[in-house]
Amino acid sequence: MAESSLRIIAYGSPKDGDPSKEIGSFTVDFNPNTLVVSNKIEYKQPDAKGQAGGDPVFEKIPPLEFSLEFTIDGTGVAMGNLSPDKKNAYKSKKHDYVKSQIIKLREVTGSGINGDIHRPNYLALLWGTFKLECVITALNITYNLFDAQGTPLRAKVTCNFIERIGPGKGGRQSRLESPDLTKYHVVREGDILPLIARQNYEDSSYYLQLARINKLKNFRNIPPGVTLVLPPLVEKDA
Incomplete structure (x- = not known):
């Protein structure tokens, strides 16, 4: 079944591609407006002493890099867009909704070390019929709305991922x-x-x-x- 909202799934093993083996997941409040895909090709310059230029020598095609942005909103305007679980989370932690969602996002993406595997989590991005196995390389959070007490009510999240191509999948x-x-x-x-x-x-x-x-x-x-x-x-x- 296709995912209508972007979902980030965490696994404890690179072989655990089965959703039943997920150890956590995070669903965005609003789908990203943009998804930036970086496809690099690496070359090295020929080592010809005393000569200028020359044809670059192909070395490799690194894994794809992805960057996406989405918003976490604690003002209530996203209520109609939330899943039942997220609506319950919002109602139970209305004042700290943004903070609690950031904590959950950090736990799922493995922004810290997963003690069971001694590294950040293995991830999969699911959106529509798209699935990408990856790991996170950066998580940047910009808080851009606060209440009178200084509690964050809205945050812009920027995530960077790198594609993970496991053995046997081919190039x-x-x-x-x-x-x-x-x-x-x-x-x-x-x-x-x-x-x-x-x-x-x-x-x-x-x-x-x-x-x-x-x-x-x-x-x-x-x-x-x-x-x-x-x-x-x-x-x-x-």
């Missing part, structure tokens, strides 16, 4: 060159094209090609129920 290139038959994807609430490209081709930068192939006039707002064609190999523009 992006082998996936792109696989002889799989054409696939079809039915758009669900919360789906965005870069995430669909990332899920099927392990490279979100293919979203423009998917938009062209499917003749999408507005790929930023695809209505639920639309069926997208996902060919076995999408060649990037030169």
Whole structure:
């Protein structure tokens, strides 16, 4: 089942991809407006003494890096957007809702050390049909609204993650060159094209090609129920 709200799931082992084995989770109040994906390619300059320039030598493609922002709101305006569990949490800790949610987020993401595994938690991001196995590299919190007593009522959270590619999963290139038959994807609430490209081709930068192939006039707002064609190999523009 697709997740309509972004959920961050914590696992105690890199092999625990089954939701039944999660050790904690955090669901955002409001889905992020933007998701920044950084796809780096590393080269080294040739070591040719006495010569200038030369062709860079390819070294590796590091894991993808992701950055997203979302808001934690304790003013009550988000009540209609909250899950039943979060509504109960808000009602029971109305005055300290933002503080309690920040504490929970830190516990789930493993901003500290998990004593059972002696490292921060292994994570998965679930949103729509998108799932990313990752670890967190930075958690920045900006408190931007307070009551008269100085209690925070709203906070902007910025999370940075790095993709975790476990053994046996293969690289992006082998996936792109696989002889799989054409696939079809039915758009669900919360789906965005870069995430669909990332899920099927392990490279979100293919979203423009998917938009062209499917003749999408507005790929930023695809209505639920639309069926997208996902060919076995999408060649990037030169």
